[in-house]
Structures are given as C-alpha cells and as structure tokens.
Amino acid sequence: MPTSPRPPFVVARYAVIEALRGGLPWVALACIVAVSALAFFLARVAISEGAALQASVAASLLRSFAVFILAMHVVASTAREAADKGLDLALALPVSRPSYYLGKLLGFSAAAVLLAIVFALPLLVLAKPADVAAWTLSLALEATLVAAAALLFASALTHTLAALAASLAFYLLARAMATVQAIASGPLASETVAGDAARQIVDLLALLLPRLDAATRSDWLVYGAPAPGDTFLVLAGMAVYTALLAAAGLFDFSRRNL
Amino acid sequence: MRASERPLGAVPGWIAALLAVSMLAQVAWRASGPLDARAAEDLPPVPSVAALQLASLGEPDALARLAMVWLLAFDARGDNALPYQRLDYGRLVRWLSAILALDPRSEFPLFAASRVYAENPDPAKMRAMLEFIHAQFAGDPNRRWPALAHAALLAKHRLHAELQRLVTDPSVPLWAKQMQVFILEDMNELEAARIVLGGMLAAGRIRDPEERRFLQERLDALEARLQVERKPLKR
Secondary structure (H helix, E strand, C coil), X not given: CCCCCCHHHHHHHHHHHHHHHCCHHHHHHHHHHHHHHHHHHHHHHCCCCHHHHHHHHHHHHHHHHHHHHHHHHHHHHHHHHHHCCHHHHHHHCCCCHHHXXXXXXXXXXXXXXXXXXXXXXXXXXXXXXXXXXXXXXXXXXXXXXXXXXXXXXXXXXXXXXXXXXXXXXXXXHHHHHHHHHHHHCCCCXXXXXXXXXXXXXXHHHHHCCCCHHXXXXXXXXXXXXXXXXXXXXXXXXXXXXXXXXXXXXXXXXXXXXX | CCCCECCHHHCCHHHXXXXXXXXXXXXXXXXXXXXXXXXXXXXXXXXXXXXXHHHCCCCHHHHHHHHHHHXXXXXXXXXXXXXXXCCXXXXXXXXXXHHHHHCXXXXXXXXXXHHHHCCCCCHHXXXXXXXXXXXXXXXXXXXXXXXHHHHHHHHHHHHHHHHXXXXXXXXXXXXXXXXXXXXXXXXXXXXXXXXXXXXXXXXXXXXXXXXXXXXXXXXXXXXXXXXXXXHHHHC
C-alpha cells in the first residue's frame, strides 16, 4: 500500500502551487525585464566600468525585488487564508499546528529558492558562474529568512499592512545595522552619556538581528565571491536566524486561540 | 494573558526548547563574529554623477548627505586603528567631487575634506586633498571660503615642517635658512586655529551645534598636543 506523504509536505506542496498559479511568476518576470532594461540603459551611459555597473545595479535591484515580492506574497497569502477561513478548515483536518506551520514555511521557502534561481539567470551573462552560484545560494537563504519573518509577522499581527511594514522594517534594519554600529562607534560619535547609551542599545539590537549586510552582496559579482569559508559563515548565520524565526513563529502559532 | 492566547502549557516542549536554543545560538553567533573590518583600500569605485542622480530618485541633497555620512564612517569601522589615513585618496577625492557635484550647495564635503581628510600626516595624501579644496573653491567662493582658509593654514604648517625636515644642505643660502625663522615666528598653530575658529564663530558662520562641537573638540585635541610638545622645553 503506498504511504501518503507527511502533512507538512502536503501543506508545502499546496503553498508552492499557490505561488506558481498566483501572480508571483509574472511579477518576477516583470522585475527581470525592468532590471535588464535598466542595466542595458546604464551600460550606454556609463563612461567607465560599464559591465561592473550593470552587474552591481542589476544584482542589488534583483535582491531587493526578490525580498519585497516574497514578503508581499507571504503576507497576502497568510491574510487571505485567514479571511477565507482556510486556516480553520486546515486545522480541522488531522494536521497538527506545528505540522501546518512548518509546511507553510517549507512551501514559502521553496518559492524563495525558485525565485532566487530565476533571478540569478540574467546575471550569468554579467558575471562568472561560480560567483553567481554563491550569490544565488545566499539570495535563496536570505529570501527564505525573509519568508520566515513575513510568516511570523503575518501570523502574529492580524493586519496585513502592519505585517508587511514589520517585515520590511525588520529587513531594512538588518541590512543597515552594521553601518549604524560603525557610525555609532566611530571617532566622530558623541562621547556623552546619551551617546554611550545609544551605542549600547545599538550593539544589543545588533545581537538580535541577522548580518544581512554581509549576504548576497553585488560586489561578489564584480570582484569575486568571498572564500568558501567566509561564504559558509554568512550562510550559516542566516540559517541560524531562520531557525530562530521558525521557532518564534511556531511558539506564537501554538499559543494562539483560533 | 490575552483572551486570544492559549496557556503556555499548550506549546509543545520541543518548540519552547527550539526557541531557546535558536535564540542562544543567534546571540552567540553574533557576539562571536567581528564587525566588518574592511580595509581602507576597499573604498569602492566612484559611480558617475549621473548614476548618483538616478539613484537619488529626485532627492540629490539627501543622497549627498547620506553619502557623506557613509564616507566618513567607511574607514571608522571594526578594528581599524588608523581611520582615514589609509584610504585611497585618489578614490576619496573622486567620491568627494561626485558628492559635491550632486549637491553643490552642501558644505559637508569640503568641511570633511579640510577638517578631516586634509589633516593626514602623509604629505602626498594631504597635498591631494588641499588641491581638491583649492580646485573646488573657485566654484562657489562665497560659500566655500572656510574650507580654503583652513586648507591654507594646513599648507603653511606643512611647508614649515618640510623645510625643517628636508633642508639639511649647509650650502643653502642664508636667506633661505632665515625664511624658516620667519615662518616659525609667524606661526603658532594653536593661535592661528583659534583666530580662524573664533572669527567664524563671531561671524555667526557656525550655526550647527554638531559642527561647533566637532571644531571645539579638534581645538581641544590640538591644545593637549601642544602642551605635551612644550613640556620638554620647560626643563
């Protein structure tokens, strides 16, 4: 007798089907077309380092688009499911809450990986395949992390706008935190008590955020990807944080009265 | 506990354990990782002014100021013990030029050039920055004169230092040797800095409290340095 797949994989499969049949592929395609057109335009106006400018701008824009549209997709999908009572229906079936949540996360993560691969394809004409491979792997993990954050916020906050704003604010803060830390502790920083307190708060906050500024950098495509050991550290840091977001989401989802 | 929440006991034990372990792992991971201590030479190539304008999305003055904050913080990160001094000054000058072109009314780039980057002990780097300030002064003399005034002061002191260090030939004519003395008599770096700073403050030129604080700190540091230098002479 054939064994039926485990519940998380069933939920994940439907999350992937939803992503593929919804507007996500078309939005991704529109992003690729727009970024390619911009890169082509920049190559015409650049007076120097045209190829580097193309690779750098295209990679940074594709990275931002990937994160943004994935966060939008996760928040919209979760909100729609709650509004349609699809969540209530799913939990009435013999599926545990953790299985359901993990299945959703798995499905959105699969969508994130697919999106990273599709977005990396146009970059193959602008940079070395090995550098693009490191960039793609990093984007896949970064997008997975963002999907986990968006799922946590969409699940914990009932309002779509609040969930989306929280997801994007978290992402921007994680990207900017290293620079904020550098500015706060630089030689031009204020040496007052308030300045010292601000530095402590910034350092504390940095402990609770992932190092996204070190991930999926467009300069990997221009100057080459970092050594495998350094790339591994970046990827491992994001994996640890994704696990933390998943645990926080599971914790919140298990406590909610539905 | 809110009505919309179930008791903590409803959360499976493995989820609570996973949350605790992953939180500990995250904090340990971040605490053990160093800050991004990039070398100074890593200052990236300068984009064209047109590209910067495109990136500013119609807000060039905001981008120019943000770019200046980033530029000043660039070499001040991590374990870098020599901020600013190891920067590639060719690229630095091109960055400052591009930022100034983005917002020509901003005084920030020339302020940083004269008060921070030009005070580099490396003569070639200092000269590059002084030349940059001199070249940009002509673009808007009424607005950019403070940078040129400070640059002139720095150049004068550097001339003195180089005369002392480099002119050792006994056949150098007397008038050239005496020139050192004239410059030395004329020169009191602390007083000169006080005159320039006091003049600017009296004229209401420095209105920004942060800029005032920054200049005052530089003056205090200069005073402390001169006190240390004078001590052996008193014996």
